[in-house]
Every structure is written in C-alpha cells, then in structure tokens.
Amino acid sequence: MALFQPRSDKVAVSEVFDELRTLPFMAKRRVVLIKDADKFITDNRGPLEKYFDKPSPSGTLILTVNSWAKNTKLAKKLTAMGSGAQLFEISEIKANRLPAFVIDYARSKHGKNISSNTAYLLVEFAGLDSGRLASEIDKLAVFVGEEKTITVEHIEALIGHNRMFNAFGVIDAMTAGNTAAAVGRLRNMFETDKNADYTTVGAFAYHFRRMFNAKAMLEKGAAQGQVAGKLR
Template sequence: MAAKKKSQQVSGVYVICGKDKFLAGGECEALLDRLLGVDQRAMALYQPRAEDADIAQVLDELRTMPFLAEKRVVLIKDADPFISANRQYLEKYFDNPSPCGVLVLTVGTWRKNTKLAKKLATAGQLIDVAEIKPWKLPKFAADYAESKHRKAFAGRSAELLVELVGDDPGRITREVEKLAMYVGDRKRITADDIEKLIGHNRMFNAFAVIDAITAVDMGGSVERPRNMFAADKSAEYTVVG
C-alpha cells in the first residue's frame, strides 16, 4: 500500500521561480516530497515536457481524482513558453483551481505585475529561488557537505573548491559528491584532497591543449579549450595562472 503523506495545508498552484535551474530543481523536489510519496508518483504525478504540454490535457489531469494519493500533481518544468501560450486559460484556472489537483510550474522569470501573477496570490504560492551570491558559495559548499555527507572542509579549502570549480552551484555539489567518496571515512576534506582530485583535472585540461598544439592537431587544440571553457566559466581567467 502506498505510503500516506502527512496531512498539511496544500495550495492548488505553485510557481517556482529561479534563474539557476539546479537551485530551482532542488526546491521543486522538496515540494514534490511534501505532496507525494516516492511510490505515489507513478500513479499521481503527470509531468509533460513544456513544449509538448497541451492545456486541455493539463486541465483534465488536474481535475482527475487521484488514485492512492490525496492530490494529483501536474508538474511542468521550464514552463515559461507554456505560460505565454496559455495565459488566458491559466488565468481562468487560477480563479477556480481544482480541489483534487496541484499545478506546479517552474519558470526562469515571473513578472509580478501581470494579471496571472496577481491571481496567484489567492490561487496558490510563489516560491522565489534567489541565486547564491559568489561570496556565499564556499558556505553553500560547506553546508552541502555537512548535510549530505557529514563532512567538513578544513580551513579555507571550501574557498579553494569554488575557485577551481567556478560559480555553478550544481557543479559545486557534484564535486563535493566526488570529494566525499574520495576521502572515504575521513570527516574532513582538505585543500590537498581538492588539489589532487580537482586541481589535477584543471591542469590536465590545460596541458592537453598545449600537447594538441605542439602535435599540430589543430582540430583537437580548438576543441579541447572549447570543451574546457564550456565546463568551467572561470577557466579562461585561471588556467594561465
């Protein structure tokens, strides 16, 4: 039998707004955990791609009685174009949301002076996901390491991690995951760990470019820096020292 979620006040509509998709995605997952158990999602979650979502189908899903769950959830990620194409229908729906459905939309921008935004104030909730300021990223990395892996950064090693990885929170968390596995049972992540695991990769990428040039591999010498800069926005400033 499906695990039943604890009864709590649930809105009929949620709009999660954030430019950083990783952070907005984290808020979205936390909300889904509140609304549905993992084993309920197969039967009570409808998640079309924004470009494929049909407004009639979406509204029909929201008005369908849920099976083995308190609410039926419709989730549309990156919903900006879906909202633009169906604004008038959504405005009508916001006036009278379905009592058995929850609509969750993630967007990059949300203009608060629109009719739809004003209707959201009574129809549901806006979850505004702020970007993390660059100087707060080391603390973000440290908090993530502590909460997910019970690991602590030694000294100013979290700052070194951010310097090497860049300002992408998603990439920072992925590197923390690797570091947590790398240090094993140790409780602290040191600067030496970061230099060995991440700093080495940065230097390897830089020397791979040099090797390609000296080997007269013009295709490789162009493609490698392109890939390196795409993966790390700060590489163009730090790779040459």
C-alpha cells in the same frame, strides 16, 4: 507522489489539467512540474486563470519561470489563493558567495565539513554554476565515505587531478616559450574533456595562485623547503 514532468513547448494545457485532476494512485498527491514555463503561461494565461479559481485538491502545479510580473491578473489570483499557493523567488548566487554556498550545502545535505580554502578551490575547478557545484559536492560526499571532512586532496583526486596535470603541460609549454605546443595542448584539453570550458580557467588560476604565493614567501625570506612544504 505521482510526478508528471512534460516539456513546456510540447504539452497542451488541457493535458496538464487532466493530470492535475486525476486522482493519484498509491500516492498522496499528483504533481505536474513544468520548467521554463514563461511561454506556456503566456500562451495559456486564460485557462490558467480559471484553474487558479478552482485548483485540484489532489494536484500540485509547479511552474518555473525566468520572470513573474506581480501586476498581472494571474499573479493576483495566485496571491488570492493564500496558503493554497506559494511563490518562491530564487536569485542567482553571486560569485563571491559561492564558497559559502559550498560550505553550507556540504554541511546541511551531507553532514560534511569543508574549509573556506577548499571551498574556494572547488569553485575554481567546477565553475560558477551552483547546480554544478552541488553535483560535485554530492559526488565528493560519496567519495570520502565515512570521513567527516572534504579536503583539497579529495578534490584533486576526484575532480582536479587530470585537469591539473593537463594545465601543467600548458603552463610548461608557455614558460618555455613554445606557443604552438601550449595552444595544441589547450586544444586537446577542450577536445577530450567535455567540462573543460568550466574547469580550465579554474585549474590555471589554482596553479598561478600557488606560484604567486611561493614567490611572495621567497621574497619574505622563507626557505625553499618551507615553501615546498606549504604548497604540497
């Protein structure tokens, strides 16, 4: 496959058509991928309509857009192409479905198992972006090697250790009533970790949830040693 991936705001429609109509060299097809193509389509609707009438037999045009009006002439031409064209509609994954996405992706892409609690922890650390979650799972799959299961320990070791340590520092300062130190440490987290805006809240949530679980266990009469063992 020969891939051409220009910027949507920099490429001319004639250049796109030239790429699509050029026979691929040492490849079965020539593919043109244009991301964020909404304005590109608006600016070149007429030429695209003509191309849809007679597309290149050896070229594949992929356009990603934020919206696709199905009542336009271009959309109707796409439908009329039948099996020669496909429209994929991808909706954003809701937050409560992200742990299930993590589990399914780890299993289908890498053959790795991951529990619901572990998947929830990964979402807390990595944030609500499915692409970022997939990237973190890819790294975890390499990290665990031949092991079949991704565990909480793996996530803490690869993703969460430093953030958890820094979060503890902020929480300790808050508990001690040292507002200046808490704010200073939090500011340092954002300055030294480019991903802190995605992960800081997750790290805090992880710690506070463990604290609340410990409190609930103690109120139910659990021994301190039992609580400590449960939270390790």
